[in-house]
Amino acid sequence: MSFAGPTIECRGVTVRYGTRSALAEVEFLARPGEFVALAGPNGSGKTTLLRTILGFVSPEDGAVAVLGHPVDELSVRERARRIAWVPQEEVARDDVPLLSYVLYGRYAHLGPLEPESPADRAAAVRALGEVGLGDRLTDGILSLSGGERQRAVLARALVQDAPILLLDEPTAHLDIGHQLDLLERVRALARRTGVTVVAALHDLNLAARFADRIVVLSRGRKVAEGPPSDVLSSELLERVWGIVAELRREPRSGVPYLVPFRPTSMPPPAIPPLGPGPVHVVGGGGTAGPVLRALVDAGCRVTAGVLNLLDTDQETARELGVPTTVEAPFAPLSAEARAANGEMLRAARLVVVAAFPVAASNLGNLEDLQGLAGRIPVLLLPRGAAADWDYAGGEGSRALERLRSEGAIEVEGVPDVLRACARLVPVVSPTP
Amino acid sequence: MSAPEPVVEPSAAPRPRRRWWSVLALTVALAAALLFSPLLGNVPIPPEIVLRILLHHLTGGVAFANPCAGYAVSPSLCTAYDEIVWEARLPEVLLALGAGAALGASGASLQGVFRNPLADPFLLGISSGGTVGAAFVFVYQIDVPQQNLVLPLFAFVGSLATGGVILIAARSRFGAVETLLLTGVALSSFLSAWLSLLLLLNPTGSLQVDFWLLGNIGGGTWPIDGIVLGTLLITGSLLTLFGRELNLLQLGNDVAQSLGVDVRRVRIRILLLTSLTTAVAVAFTGVIGFVGLVSPHIVRRLFGSDYRVVVPGSAVVGGAFLLIARDTALWAYPSSVLPIGIFTAFAGAPFFAYLLYRRRGVPTMGGL
Numbered sequence: 027m028s029f030a031g032p033t034i035e036c037r038g039v040t041v042r043y044g045t046r047s048a049l050a051e052v053e054f055l056a057r058p059g060e061f062v063a064l065a066g067p068n069g070s071g072k073t074t075l076l077r078t079i080l081g082f083v084s085p086e087d088g089a090v091a092v093l094g095h096p097v098d099e100l101s102v103r104e105r106a107r108r109i110a111w112v113p114q115e116e117v118a119r120d121d122v123p124l125l126s127y128v129l130y131g132r133y134a135h136l137g138p139l140e141p142e143s144p145a146d147r148a149a150a151v152r153a154l155g156e157v158g159l160g161d162r163l164t165d166g167i168l169s170l171s172g173g174e175r176q177r178a179v180l181a182r183a184l185v186q187d188a189p190i191l192l193l194d195e196p197t198a199h200l201d202i203g204h205q206l207d208l209l210e211r212v213r214a215l216a217r218r219t220g221v222t223v224v225a226a227l228h229d230l231n232l233a234a235r236f237a238d239r240i241v242v243l244s245r246g247r248k249v250a251e252g253p254p255s256d257v258l259s260s261e262l263l264e265r266v267w268g269i270v271a272e273l274r275r276e277p278r279s280g281v282p283y284l285v286p287f288r289p290t291s292m293p294p295p296a297i298p299p300l301g302p303g304p305v306h307v308v309g310g311g312g313t314a315g316p317v318l319r320a321l322v323d324a325g326c327r328v329t330a331g332v333l334n335l336l337d338t339d340q341e342t343a344r345e346l347g348v349p350t351t352v353e354a355p356f357a358p359l360s361a362e363a364r365a366a367n368g369e370m371l372r373a374a375r376l377v378v379v380a381a382f383p384v385a386a387s388n389l390g391n392l393e394d395l396q397g398l399a400g401r402i403p404v405l406l407l408p409r410g411a412a413a414d415w416d417y418a419g420g421e422g423s424r425a426l427e428r429l430r431s432e433g434a435i436e437v438e439g440v441p442d443v444l445r446a447c448a449r450l451v452p453v454v455s456p457t458p
Numbered sequence: 459m460s461a462p463e464p465v466v467e468p469s470a471a472p473r474p475r476r477r478w479w480s481v482l483a484l485t486v487a488l489a490a491a492l493l494f495s496p497l498l499g500n501v502p503i504p505p506e507i508v509l510r511i512l513l514h515h516l517t518g519g520v521a522f523a524n525p526c527a528g529y530a531v532s533p534s535l536c537t538a539y540d541e542i543v544w545e546a547r548l549p550e551v552l553l554a555l556g557a558g559a560a561l562g563a564s565g566a567s568l569q570g571v572f573r574n575p576l577a578d579p580f581l582l583g584i585s586s587g588g589t590v591g592a593a594f595v596f597v598y599q600i601d602v603p604q605q606n607l608v609l610p611l612f613a614f615v616g617s618l619a620t621g622g623v624i625l626i627a628a629r630s631r632f633g634a635v636e637t638l639l640l641t642g643v644a645l646s647s648f649l650s651a652w653l654s655l656l657l658l659l660n661p662t663g664s665l666q667v668d669f670w671l672l673g674n675i676g677g678g679t680w681p682i683d684g685i686v687l688g689t690l691l692i693t694g695s696l697l698t699l700f701g702r703e704l705n706l707l708q709l710g711n712d713v714a715q716s717l718g719v720d721v722r723r724v725r726i727r728i729l730l731l732t733s734l735t736t737a738v739a740v741a742f743t744g745v746i747g748f749v750g751l752v753s754p755h756i757v758r759r760l761f762g763s764d765y766r767v768v769v770p771g772s773a774v775v776g777g778a779f780l781l782i783a784r785d786t787a788l789w790a791y792p793s794s795v796l797p798i799g800i801f802t803a804f805a806g807a808p809f810f811a812y813l814l815y816r817r818r819g820v821p822t823m824g825g826l
């Protein structure tokens with residue numbers, strides 16, 4: 027694209043439907059080649075923002091510019107040459123052959139009496155091939171399944187050859203395979219041709235995976251914006267979507283993904299009465315989350331520590347109501363924290379060591395376990411090669427080796443921990 | 459040389475089926491109907507003589523200088539035959555053709571613009587407006603000697619005024635399709651009430667109004683045919699040129715708009731053209747029902763739903779339909795002048811039902 031500035035520029039856009047405010051002072055910019063995901067709960071204004079960019083909705087206040095032109099000054103035809111749109115739902119009435127249907131995308135490029143050229147036709151065939159419908163050219167659109175229809179709409183939008191592509195819930199009717207396929211194609215298109223892609227996406231995992239940037243809307247206001255890994259947090263999910271969810275990171279790419287648990291409006295799951303001896307979990311960086319959750323779900327009394335504030339495991343522990351010794355974010359373990367944690371260790375009847383990465387800052391978490399194994403069971407969850415987790419110059423491996431030599435037990439996974447916990451304490455305390 | 463990108467040859471891509479040849483075939487059938495229709499009339503004239511008279515005039519007087527030569531027909535009777543065929547029957551046939559085509563093209567365009575399979579040229583109250591206009595003439599006996607021209611004028615003004623109200627509504631912020639439809643329905647009821655009041659207070663014209671309401675093509679003359687066919691040629695061509703926009707409108711207003719169709723402007727233009735087309739037909743023939751409703755459905759079943767075909771195709775089918783209705787009426791009741799609207803409804807309603815119930819495979823126009 028020759029256009030250098032932002033392809034979409036919304037400044038202080040305010041839209042009202044009657045008295046209800048649909049968008050309030052929204053600032054939004056998008057650049058060539060960028061894939062921006064609009065996220066937000068139902069009714070947060072995602073679709074309205076797209077419709078405002080399309081010129082369907084006139085903002086009460088603020089300005090929308092497309093490729094540098096105010097959108098309300100462009101003719102309908104000029105808009106169609108700049109912006110292609112994949113609507114959330116499209117009702118098909120007539121059984122138009124698929125190829126003709128996709129050729130509708132060329133309308134804005136054709137003169138009043140100009141027929142579609144062979145080049146237009148070839149572009150339509152190519153677009154259909156690209157969305158995997160290359161063998162259905164003559165089929166009527168009513169014979170397509172919902173997912174195929176959605177891909178046909180995308181093909182039509184591709185043929186429109188516009189520098190901006192707006193998608194409103196494009197994956198709503200697609201199975202997981204086609205969801206990935208469609209978004210992969212759209213992202214590749216943005217990379218290859220510099221098309222600006224803005225997609226309203228409900229699925230935050232897809233948004234995090236494909237978008238360069240996520241813009242989060244809530245009740246018509248922009249509440250967060252940035253790369254997925256910066257924007258998504260348990261706190262945001264709780265505040266905007268009203269859900270309790272755990273945010274994890276895909277180990278290789280670092281892409282965040284969320285595991286939803288329950289709406290905040292619902293009480294946490296009732297915890298059955300617990301036995302006297304707590305299980306202490308040592309972890310960090312998300313490694314202890316599954317074991318914490320499994321133990322709490324099984325009715326074990328659990329403590330944890332030392333965990334840094336903002337650590338994923340710390341967030342999980344907080345959400346589960348697990349008493350935890352904490353340290354300031356990213357700080358090395360202080361003497362106070364280690365002392366507090368020591369008290370929890372003394373009370374514990376079982377210690378579980380998650381496969382957390384060990385650095386000089388949290389080496390104390392391993393060192394403080396010394397001497398315990400002779401008194402209570404110390405369970406070690408499986409770890410890979412030392413290089414993958416020992417960032418303390420071999421100190422971590424040595425500490426772990428000492429624990430092993432003292433009699434710490436290597437277990438295979440969470441089920442072993444649960445069995446150990448079940449042997450340890452009666453799940454239901456015998457009350458008269 | 460780098461590896462060539464696999465490109466599908468444009469020629470390998472199947473062209474969407476336009477089926478222009480089918481429209482052509484229909485047109486030929488229509489021409490045959492045109493040739494056959496003048497043979498029928500209230501006055502029995504030998505078919506050979508009718509054909510000779512037609513050929514005589516069509517060749518500019520070169521062929522068959524005496525059309526009745528070889529038949530036991532007196533010269534004065536031959537002149538009368540000539541008068542009947544050339545000045546009465548053919549104009550009547552052409553009026554039937556023109557009015558039918560106008561109603562067919564208007565019906566197709568309106569069904570497209572409203573995305574409603576039940577839309578017809580009279581949907582928006584245009585016929586009611588025309589009827590009120592005509593009723594004024596009947597009730598107040600306006601300029602009785604010149605009624606031939608006054609009646610169409612009043613009917614035309616009534617129709618167009620109604621169309622104008624709809625257009626104003628379409629231009630306003632209440633111009634949504636559904637609102638327009640309901641506006642038309644309300645307008646129709648309002649005008650009908652007005653008509654009823656008019657006739658209650660002045661019962662003299664009610665029979666004539668009834669007759670007018672059933673449609674009549676007996677008033678055809680060459681100038682009238684000129685007006686009807688001339689208007690149709692222009693408006694029909696323009697409506698056909700809107701075929702592509704009508705196709706896109708079927709995807710919904712927003713989608714059409716996102717693809718580059720100025721929905722509001724296109725809608726207003728199509729409404730203007732259909733109002734004009736219908737008003738001209740109504741002015742000279744009264745209200746002829748079912749032609750505008752049924753013709754587009756026939757075309758859609760035959761040729762698919764591409765409006766670039768449906769609009770002109772409906773004109774052809776509408777014209778043929780009205781010709782056949784006229785011929786059937788004359789064949790069944792040779793000596794009487796029955797309103798043609800009776801026959802279009804008689805034939806149209808069952809045929810419409812047949813079309814709907816016989817439908818197999820994929821539905822179009824939202825199931826109809």
